[in-house]
Amino acid sequence: MATYLDDAFWCKIPAFSQVSEDEFIDYKWQIKHSVCNEPNLIKTIKDIAPDEFIKAACQGFSKTPMAVRITPYLLSLINWRDPWHDPICKQFIPTSNQLMEDHPMLRLDSLHELKDAIAPGLIHRYAHKALFLPLDTCPAYCRFCTRSYAVGRDTNIVKKVNLPIAPQRWKEAFNYIESHPELEDVAISGGDTYNLSAEHIKAIGFRLLQIPHIRRIRFATRGIAVMPMKILSDEKWLKAITSVLNLGRQLHKEVALHTHFNHASEITSITQLAMNQLFELGLVVRNQTVLLRGVNDTASQMQLLIKRLSYINIQPYYVYQHDLVKGVEDLRTSVETAIKLEKNVRGVAAGFNTPTFVLDTPGGGGKRCIHSYEYYNRETGVSVYTAPAVKPGQYFLYFDPLHSLKVEIRAAWQDPKKREEMCSEALKEVIPVP
Ligand code: SF4
CATH class of the missing domain: 3.20.20.70 (Aldolase class I)
Known part of the structure; x- marks a missing residue:
């Protein structure tokens, strides 16, 4: 039988320590106390999060596409003794030292x-x-x-x-x-x-x-x-x-x-x-x-x-x-x-x-389906998918993140010519020769 966290877990956050259960489970209270900017985030976690983390988080938000917005409920579930590895913190708070270089094939609206x-x-x-x-x-x-x-x-x-x-x-x-x-x-x-x-x-x-x-x-x-x-x-x-x-x-x-x-x-x-x-x-x-x-x-x-x-x-x-x-x-x-x-x-x-x-x-x-690729080169990280019922005759390429590839392949992705070659090589494997 699964048991779920059911104590007043929010009280460990100094900013919420005096909050009653009735207040905490009121959605209006949650909305009103949601953290929506960096100064507010700093104010809420300054006594519980490591200083280096707070600094890295503020720098992180200035480099990423999503604005700050996090509910008191989520803030209360984070392990602030080690926010770097916390699975909730990782989803909502970017830290500059954990950010990695974007893949050169990445686009803002990648799904078109x-x-x-x-x-x-x-x-x-x-x-x-x-x-x-x-x-x-x-x-x-x-x-x-x-x-x-x-x-x-x-x-x-x-x-x-x-x-x-x-x-x-x-x-x-x-x-x-x-x-x-x-x-x-x-x-x-x-x-x-x-x-x-x-x-x-x-x-x-x-x-x-x-x-x-x-x-x-x-x-x-x-x-x-x-x-x-x-x-x-x-x-x-x-x-x-x-x-x-x-x-x-x-x-x-x-x-x-x-x-x-x-x-x-x-x-x-x-x-x-x-x-x-x-x-x-x-x-x-x-x-x-x-x-x-x-x-x-x-x-x-x-x-x-x-x-x-x-x-x-x-x-x-x-x-x-x-x-x-x-x-x-x-x-x-x-x-x-x-x-x-x-x-x-x-x-x-x-x-x-x-x-x-x-x-x-x-x-x-x-x-x-992840398994349904037409071709997958684990070395270059390029996979090719088709979607016959959606866009027949077209090929769609996905790219593994650079950090999962060998150093020399990562370097190759920085070279526009080699980049082109890696994509063409993948497509050649699946496009029927006329
Ligand atoms: S993933 Fe969903 S919930 Fe999260 S920011 Fe985007 S639209 Fe909102």
Whole structure:
């Protein structure tokens, strides 16, 4: 039987030592006390984190694409005696001395979402499914966000594309979806749908469910992992989700939540209570994990995460190979790591709770099973994938991080001519000779 952290764990943070349980599990208190800038971060952790860490964190934020935003809940779960190795800290706080050089083939919007968008915030890549982005904010900002081109505030190195909450903009998306009968699925993401008001949840949910050809909708939120107390204390929001779920039931359509946990230490007794509530309502919750170096890239870490998620009725359905995102090479692993991990994970949980390891192909080919490469050169780190049902005839290249390659190969990637040769050599292996 799994047991989860259930003491007043936040009291070890001096800034929260006097906070009562009632306050701590109030989502409004969490939002009000979330750390949203560097001075505030320093103030909150100055008595518990090593000085060198605080200095490196401030320098880190000036070099990375995501702004500071972290909830008191997350701050309370970090081991501040050794934040350098803490799996939660690594996800939200960059430190300058851990940052690594970007791979030269890396692009800000590596999945080509902007290119594949048919209207601002609406991506129609798979014939049956659309990705709708009604907002560009989240309750906490992950360093490795794929959508770092848009999510959160501008940073020193990235001027964001804005996708604000704007019902007028959404109308264009709804009209497009309505006029495309091949669409059955809509993923509502962002940003994070936790940050949508109850009224907006209902407006979006009802509108989409009433489109006859839409059969399934899912709200994407990392909220259950970064601020589970919202499920327990924001009655209006929960009622809104429930009313969308109920309409879906009446219309025989699925309404689900897709969430995002990366490490077992993100799960506490508060998460369990929140999940119990969602389970009682009959809401299906699925999890998408991102494979992160130093966070969940060992068999024991990934196995424990899967077991803990399954225990609280979250279906761990995907593990994503880390996308090529600016400023987070220290968190990326090779495809080889993902392949080994997948073998170690299969068999520890029921088949339906065993995640598929996928790689979202740079260039917009969509998600491919990690094992399904056409070619993989472990020396140069180039893998080639195809997506016959999404973009037939095209080839998609993924690049292992430089730190996973030999020194001479790393140097070769810095040379534009050799770079070109390594990519052509990989493509030659798979493109049929006419
Ligand atoms: S919650 Fe999702 S969208 Fe928001 S910053 Fe994290 S990865 Fe990006």
